[in-house]
Amino acid sequence: ISFAESDLLKVAVVGRPNVGKSSLLNRLLDDQRLVVHDEPGTTRDAVSLPLLWRSQQLLLIDTAGIRKRGAGGDQREELDRMAVQRAYQAIRQCHVALLLIDSAEGLLRQDLIIASLVIEQMKSCVLVANKSDLVHERGRIALHRQIEERLPSLGYAPIVHASALHGDRVEQALELALDAARWRRERVSKRRLNEVFKRASMLRPLPFVDGVRLKIKYVTQKDTEAPTFVLYLNREAQLHPSDRRWIENTIRSQWPFTATPLRLQFVADPRKRQQPGRRSSTKKLAKRRPLRRG
Known part of the structure; x- marks a missing residue:
């Protein structure tokens, strides 16, 4: 998916069954500032809902409505498989994922599976800790710690403690999604980018590799939908995770x-x-000191 193909921002609402995806969508769709028209989605498993949010056109990709109450055994396993498959389809289509988790239950195995799909597809992400009205501050702190420990690769995703049922901070989650979309479009000046790394490298040089100081020669950004930066180094090396974090x-x-x-x-x-x-120094020397003829 490319922004060049469409001006519409695609936001997928994903999460395991019973985390409140339907409540979140209903809260957004009931808002009088949103203009909504139902239309069939691009796949049989997802429904795309065109919205107008504060003069911004977007598509909400709906993956709600999978789990049946009382499902168990093989039926529950099949429904769980369907939930992951539907989330995968939605994540592939979207630019930004609103990943819902249950604040009261914390991270479960299926949360981690769906989160891994977001990471694998390099999608922007807002973590919506839903049902936050059911937990106290201590529970929120514990959830933050759990996310940091079990989802370190989603460290870029802000966490919004929301209640879709009561409408608390639902708008904040959507605003962050719009902000993420703006940054996905951002193209950084090559000159400015290299100025920043030149100053940063003076303060914090890269380490030595086999007796040679590793240096960043120059940096550029690729013209891709997922922000991609290419760093040209003076030699081949495997950078330590701490060096990658610094970059x-x-x-x-x-x-x-x-x-x-x-x-x-x-x-x-x-x-x-x-x-x-x-000219190279060898050429200069050759010019200054011509060979004598025997």
């Missing part, structure tokens, strides 16, 4: 890329970049 934090310090993952690619470029108009 990502350096970018985010100037361009937050709210709720959006960054893909980092590293290319070894050991060649020395010769400045235009300058």
Whole structure:
């Protein structure tokens, strides 16, 4: 999916059964500021709902309505499989995922599976901790700790403690989704990007590799839907996770890329970049000291 193909922001509402996806959608669709027209979705398992939110056109991709009450055994296993498949379809279509989890129950196995799909597809994400009205502050802190420990790869996703039933912070979740969409469109100036890394590298140089200081020669951003930055290094090396975090934090310090993952690619470029108009030192020596004829 590309923004060049459509101006519509696609937001998928995903999560395991019974986390409140229907309540969240009903809360949004009942809002008088939203103009809604039902239309069949692009797949038989998902329904796309066109919305107008504060002059912003978007599509809500609905994955609600899977689990049947009282389902158990093989039927429950099949319904769980369907839920993951439907979430996968919605995540592939979307630009931003609103990933709902149950604040009272915490993270379960199926939450982790659906979250892994968001990570794998490099989608922007807002974690909506629904039913927050059922937990106290201590429970919210415990949930934050659980997310940090079990979903470290979603560290870029903000957490919104919401109650879809009462409408608490539902608008905040959608606003973050819109903000994420704006950052997915962002294209950073190559000149500005390299100025930032030049200053940052003076304060925090990369380590030595086999006796040679690892250096970032230059950085550029690819013109892709998922923000991708290519860093050209003076030699081939496997960067330590702490160095990768430093690179990502350096970018985010100037361009937050709210709720959006960054893909980092590293290319070894050991060649020395010769400045235009300058001849190599060997050529200069050859000119100054011509060989004598015997």
